Amino acid sequence: MTGAELSFAVFTALALGGALVALFETSVVRSAFAMFGTFLGVAGLYLTLGADFLAMTQVLIYAGGIMVLYLFGLMLTKPSPHERNLRRIGLAAALAGALAILLLVQLFTGEHAGMPAPENLPAPEPTAEAIGLAFLRADSWLFAFEFASVLLLATLVGAVYIARRRPEPRAEELS
Amino acid sequence: MGEHLLSVFVALPFVAALLIALIPRTSQAAHRFVAGTTTAAAFAFLIGLVFGGFDPSQGGLQFAESTSWIPRFQVNWALGMDGLALVLLLLSALIHFLAVIATKPRIDGSKGYYALLLLLFGGVNGVFLATDLFLFYVFWELMLIPMYFLIGIWGGEQRKRAATKFILYTLFGSVLMLVAVVAVYLRSGADGVLPTFDIFALQAQAAGWAIEGGTLFGLEWSTWIFALFFLAFAVKIPVVPFHTWLPDAHVQAPTPISVILAGVLLKLGAYGMLRIGFPLAPDAFAELAWLVATLGVINIVYGAWVALAQTDFKRLVAYSSVSHMGFFLLGIAGVAGLTQGAAHLDAGPRFNSIAGASLQLVTHGISAALMFLLVGVVYDRAHSRDLNRFGGLGRIMPKFFVVATVGFFSSLGLPLLAGFVPEALTLFGAWPSWPLHVGLTAFGLMLTAIYLLQAYRSVLLGPTPRDCKGYADLDRREMAVTLPLVVASVALGVAPFLVLDLLASCLQTILRTLPPEVLP
Amino acid sequence: MPTADFFPLLLAVPLLPLGAWLLQVLVGRSLPRGGDWLPTGAMLGAFGVAVLLYLRAQGLGDEAEHFVWSTGATGGGHGWKWFVSSEGLDAGLAAFRAGLWYDGLTAPLLAMVAGVSFLVHLFSTGYMRGNSRYTAYFAGLALFSFAMLAMLVSDNLLFVFMFWEVMGLCSFLLIGHDSLDRQKPRPRAAAAAVKAFLTTRVGDVALLLGLAILWNGFGTLQFHELAVAVPNLIEGQQGWPSWLETAGVLIFLGAVGKSAQFPLHVWLPDAMEGPTPVSAMIHAATMVAAGVYLVARAFPVLAPGVLAIIAVVGAFTAFFAATIALTQDDLKKVLAYSTISQLGYMISAVGLGSPDGALFHVFTHGLFKAGLFLGAGAVIHACHHEQNLSRLGGLRKRMPVTYASMLLCTAAIAGVPFLSGFYSKDAILAFAAEGWEAGAGMAATLPLVLLGLAAPLTALYMFRMFLLAFSGEPRSDHARDAKEVPLPMSLPLVLLGLGAVFGAMLWFAKPHPSEDAHHLATILASVSLVLGLGAALLYFQFRKRDAGRTAAALGPFARAARGLYGVDGFYHAVTVMPVRVVARLASSFDRRVVDGIVHGLGGFAVQLGLRLRRLQSGHIQRYLYLTYAGLLALTLFALWRVS
């Protein structure tokens, strides 16, 4: 087993394991932390794909930002304890399974012409500078980048507005 | 202004509608005045064009203008007028003007009513003048909406149902038309040139499409185009079996709206057939002309027969519209039928046929409007349309008697009144192509006489029931509305060249859009 | 050749009554005497102009028989394009030209029609006095006269058709006149009016189709052009094409309707519901003469086969109606059936190849039938609307002027020698005889036999009517109180009585049958007259039989004739009822099936919507499942497309 294979196996295990735990764990907090593991695993996989900047972003934003957001959300709401945490999993699994079979068949029988074998790939290069330039060059992604920042600003305002506590009528009074 | 004459003309009613929207709700007389003035001005303007400015000897477009509107899809704001458009515009302006007068001076929500009426007027003008297929479609849709509200708000007891039926039916047609419009547009760009919505450019190309059109689900491409356009317009004309919205809409609509519906809106479908339906798919039209002729005869005979059994005066008149519009179908079918033999005949019958079909639009517009006004007069007094309840109104209402006699016999096709000329032209023109159909039409003419005289007798002749005794004769407003139509009916019957002169060159131009192998 | 002022003069003949009509409709009610002098005066003017023209034509001497003054024939822009006036266009009916026409046949007819119309107007001023719709009545009469006169001066079949239809409207309004009476509306008049219009409409529609065929065959509808075009066509094709025969039959059908020939004769007797002067107008001057005029003018396009049909139908009608006339007890009904019978003679004459003879009879018949109807009107007026023969009688002394006029007219129609009717009927019989001599088979024999049988019957039923009304003793109080009518009514009677005597002299184009046939016809006519008159005198003058017992004496045949041979009932059963039933079926088909399908589709859409709205449950995760299902379907589709 080469180093590359080893790292792939470790990160895959981390990602999928985290996902599985998140799915079946009854405690929301633990589930969230399992998700954290998944994020890290995916970040590692990015690294094996030579996407170093993206891996860092993943760790920072997902593992750092979004994760914290979730924890806040959890703390501000009361978990509904002691109930079966999965319902109709059969139907979901059936649909997912069917989809899986279809896609797997395609994955392993389809032709992937033009895709070089992994050993023929050029060595990955650092990407941070290239991405930075791509975002800032006017003929490239500048507009999308700026738009994203506007979106985030709007999100910020919107989220505050929505989450603001208001003396609202409760559901029973509505109906 | 000079080169945007038609734009100004089309915009006028919309501006007036806006003006009405600005007038306070309570000044009903002002609403009425604006609507009346606008329609009257439009009519006067068109009359002015007839006497100066419009050259009837020219078959093509006049006052044409075109401005790019949506450049990405080559959509233009393109307007133009030819004889057919002018004649129908005149009819439309007259009918709308009379509809304004025919409206009672005090109605609920007069602001919305008159504004919608003007929107309708503007939409109709736009349809008649648009020379861009897309623009045509836009105006076509635009005019449906005011009609929906006019029936749905100011109609009779079941107005909502009738209005919904009307709008669903016509939208069904519009959707088909949209498909055809897009298909034609895309097809026009298939040969490496820019696609276009220009109706006349499309007409010029259309003859070529027949040959290398390809098929879809086993039918020729051009057959599809023709079928789609035909169905779209068939709903409006209306062609049996797509006619059932018409009696319902008429019965529920208030009198002035019925007048517009019968006098103008039915003509739009026919106008579409003449301008778009068959010129854009001439070979398919030639192939399917037998079907058009057959549907025409079915319209005539079936409509008359159903009318015969009606006891509701307004329903009867509505079915008579169905019957009369059959002549239009027969007339345009007569244009294409000559390919089946009769080689010794020149273009004469063809011209007769199309002239009859287009003149039928005008004369039916006049006589149907008059008939609906008569129904309105009776309804205002009796609050009923049941034919069995009246009788002997001719004794107590002498003015009504004269007007009604003109209306009924004009509808019946009596010579020297408007209805006769187009019927004769159509029969003369369609005979060489469709002798059997024309023979059956004769039967329809008989039925027409029967149901009309039956209604005439039960309304005007015989003893007067007690509750009808107190009916007043036509008042001044009613005279003002009906007299122009009476005069128009007599004028067209005595001197059909008044209108046919305007139409003739234009119709010959339309005939020329048929591909050479269809023409002798 | 026509002089320069000929066209305005000719045009003035129809336009005068038209103007009178217009004024009458617009302002008539506010004029003194209801404006009756307006149309009457206009008719007098029209009559004067027609006489002027007649005299001018007469001045042509021997030419008078053959001359034609026509805008179309002389060309030179006098004809006008009617459908499309612009000169550049020549396609189809855009090339149609209408014009005026005046020839040796029109000249006396025009004068006769104008004159009779004038007399009817004059008579009506007395007869209709006090009617609640006096003005409207005169308006109708004026329009009626206009239409007939305009028809006579038209030079093409299309305009003939148009004015003929206008006459249909006028007869409709005038027959139905009494149904609108302010005091005593008569619903039966309305029914009769509708029946008249619809029955003639059958023929009219056929005629229109016939014209369509002619136009598409020849590209013209003008008399003189057709007269040239048809022989050319026949020569070129060696025979009559079948489409031309079809057209001929259709045109004849038009005449069958208008001239009340069997089997479309049923409307004319019912039309007696109209005021009596209107009947005079319809029967003598206008409406029914139009049919004969039409076939006479269309004669060149009628194929020999069609002519044979025409001759037989006409002759049969002449005989058939005569038998019915024999059994009628209503004064006006007798006259009505006598008109049908005489029209049969005329139509038959066209079929026998003599349109001139037909129009000759139209001319003389117009004079004496007008006299008869106005005389009947005078009788009815004098006897307080009593018109049943079995309650009249003995009017000879009480109404001498009417009596004298009626006697002359009756003698004329019966064919008493040297009166006008003798000449015209004699000519028709001569042509029948000629046809019989020339040809063989039923088509040649039947007209002579039927017309010959009808001749004595004519004398019989006419004198029966005359004697029952005027001789013997009065059989009711009304008849006993009868007084002679005032001058406006008696003057027309006198004039028409004179016309019945001398009318034949005014006709230019005397028919020229062969010598042998003429002798045969003269003998036949004389024998018929003697037989008919003798029988009538024997039966009604000397033995004083009244009307009711006549019928009994004639047995089952008479009963059938009295029941009009069941034609009306038959029509009711085979046309009116089925049309009604089918109409009701069509109507319910329209509501249930056509509209039903529409509503069914609508209902289906609504139901579908009601089902589908359950999917919108508000449960987010259910939506997710749907999304997944969609994803699955899309994946399947994508894979299917790839493979």
Added chain:
Amino acid sequence: MGLEAYLFVSLLLFLLGLIMAAARRSLIYVLIGLELILNAANLNLVAFQRFHPGAGLDGQIGAIFVIILAAAEAAIALAIVLNVYSRFGSIRPDDMHTLRD
């Protein structure tokens, strides 16, 4: 490792997220499932870019945008969750169906 391996991992991740979003009884879980799905998609993007020479960096940039959107989505979604909680007193999806027709 070949492209298939990455795609396979991504597929599994996607399916787990899918099941989670559909089957768990709390809005928080649903959101976590969505995050997994987004991660799976990102993994695909990056892998395809890596194994597609000449693709430049577009795959990674796309993934960055997805991350940005995910952050925004998480913020808004959690705000909504809070709001829902204060209104319904629960964050179980089953308790919310006022959007029903």
